[in-house]
Amino acid sequence: MSHTVLVQWTITPTIAPRPWLACNRCRTTRPFQTSGKTRLNANGRRLDAWLIYRCGSCDSTWNRPIFERRHVGDIDQATLHALQNNDDGWIEKVAFDIDGLRRDAGRVEEFAEFRLRKTILKAAVEPAQHLEIALNLEMKTMLRTERLLSMELGLSRKRIAVLEQTGRISMTPSGKNALRRPVKDEMRVTIDLASEADRNAILSRAGP
Template sequence: MSLHVQKQWIITPSRLPSVIRRCPKCGMKTEFKNSRKFRVNANGRLIDVWLIYRCSKCETSWNMTVWERAEAGRLDEEEYKGFLSNDPVLIEKYGNDQALFARNKAETMDERSEYSIEERDTPFPGSLEYHMEVHIKIPAGFSLRVDAILVRQLGVSRNKVKTWCEKGLVFNHGQLLSPKTRAKDGMMLQIKKEVLTCPTGDSIIQIK
């Protein structure tokens, strides 16, 4: 990774969380998978929006409430159109929203290990104060800790990342980070490090 160019890490869940609930047709708890479809009902100026889940065994549907009896003016116009067209961005947003699951008293399966990270160059020069500066792009509602991202991308141990944080070497836009901090869209990870170069030209990252 260049010392002078900022990067972007684009985090994409490989699978949206499923819901575990009792299926009335199967007569037992089963996995309900996200159908990637919304259901919208407009009654006058009141709007209901649900995200549809289906039993993996019999296809019985369960609707998770996104909006209930909401006045039309409360909904963003573009988002409302997205509900009608099953916008994939909104599917990802609400299909990963843990607060929404909690409001619906929905038990979710943990799919947090199923995600990919794509690295891209940016045109922005990096600060000489840091070895690494990375812009994070992550879907709203997708819960992932900063240390998990660094472990995966840098090939280091979780304890190593914890040590970096304890030594005050990991930042978000100049503010010190805890390894347990949850990644947010727009976050910029900054790490102060010393880079040594092997005879082969490979870079080895060492803490100061």
């Protein structure tokens, strides 16, 4: 018998990170954005694949390497199939791969915009007193946990700070300043709402 409501929040970032690159035509550094298109080039049995970005101000392009001079036998079938069919879902994953983009571009601008889907995994035995949120991230985001909780549960930063100081918010994995770090896949946040007068309102905002 548990007085905990367990919900799942699935977070999907909506704006792909943008590399800032020297644009030849603009003669200055500009943000480039993904065109959502890839280019595949064959040279005998060796293949090159790129994701095409465009300058935000002119039409100059930048080819971000997905792989270069790779033997066709060393490329897995799913990747090859995605590239040959311009698979949007697969291309999106590459576009949101911020670590890969950083390796290729250096300076990268990130965004915190996201879409959120809430589902209730387990209802509580009344009275509900605790809220447990299982986070599911489809792509990396710079969205901070504190901001997410504040926006989605209608709690002020100050109130979240009080809950934190009194040990009523806990996170796994835990860590110093965890609330002020970006949300991560498979993170769990538990909030003890037993002494919050408006807990039912908070709990209803946690669900769909």
